[in-house]
Amino acid sequence: MEGVENLDGQIEALLNLEKKMRLDENVAGTKKAVIDIVQLCYKAKAWKTLNDQILLLSKRRGQLKQAVTAMVQQAMQYIDDTPDIETRVELIKTLNSVSAGKIYVELERARLIKKLAKIKEEQGLIAEAADLMQEVAVETFGAMAKTEKIAFILEQVRLCLDRQDYVRAQILSRKISPRVFDADTSKEKKKPKEGDNLVEEAPADIPTLPELKRIYYELMIRYHSHNNDYLEICRCYKAIYDIPSVKEDSSKWIPVLRKICWYLVLAPHDPMQSSLLNSTLEDKNLSEIPNFRMLLKQLVTMEVIQWTALWETCRDEFENEKNMLGGSLGDKAAEDLKQRIIEHNILVVSKYYSRITVERLATLLCLTIQETEKHLSDMVVSKSLVAKVDRPMGTVCFQTAKDSNEVLNAWAINLEKLLDLVEKSCHQIHKETMIHKASLKV
16 A cells, blocks of 8 residues: 555656646656656556556646657557556557547557557457558558558458458558569668658568568468459469569479469460460479479460360379468369360360361360350350351351451541542543533534
8 A cells, every 4th residue: 555655656746747847848858757657657567557647648738749759659668568468458548549649649559559459360359450450541651661551551451351351452452552562772761851751660570571572462362362363363473483582492482383383374365364374484493393384385385185184184283282382272273274274275276267067166175065155155255266156057157356456447448449439430420421511512
């Protein structure tokens, strides 16, 4: 009891000193008095008193901004020393309420929210943690280091993905431009101009820019996997593959290159996929995984691929992928792989034939006539192929896809010919009229 009274007496004396310094507008003196009060409560392990004093000091009339900042920063050092979770949460909430709406402690508030969200996540309250993190828009904080900003936004994205809120995860991920990871950091080390905000150093636990790049693309892979957007997943793995720390270690880049190859094969045929496929085939590292080189080579070769033979060759590699980086390719992957091989075969046939029977096409594709018609129709609808099916005759006519510029040029030439014909006709009519008038005069 005597210790409590002694603490109260000491706090009372420091509060009087703080009042005097504050009214005199002595910034250094006020800051010291405020910090002394916080330290006194911490040394006495009086956590409830600490919370009460923080609230009291922040609400005192004409309280100086510097004093509030110093108090919040000092009290934040004691969060990890709290005896239990309840006390820790209470202290964080107190500091959070003090810093809410104050721009000069926005950086501290962001860090407090992150700590509180981590506690909520450990308690299994993912939705609450995600909601807490979404309250803070760190992209507007001038004093926060770039790496800390990116790490904070990535944490927001991760929590949204954990609660399966894919729409909000996409919105938050767009706050980060992928170009920021490839920026030259050496150019940023220049003296701040007068009037500029001083950017604080990022805490020690914040990852470096290359590590953040990897985390960003791993989160994007999780997002795109939800929509089975294979080409975007492949591009994300391609970005991870280009990180220097990955490229230098074969144990790191081989699993990534395997994933790049698989997702290239799984992606629907289009110009972007074709470009990535050819650039990957030129990669010398592909010689380390010959089975994947052979797989990609088959896709760029304009020959019909036998699905059964291909599946027997790559089945073990396909199933072994679940033990590799990034895990399994997904439940639909095997079906989609077969679909891509069928599409490849149809494109090959369309190159060599202008007209073919549906029965012969079905034989080449190792499918029934109904399945052949379905796949053919899907490709025509997706505009990856131009073809017409004559069902009574049982034939398919393939046509070359016309470029819009070619169609426009042909139309312009035809129009020019028409105008020439009209001009010649007008000239002939005029000539006949003149001859007729001359004969009447005679």
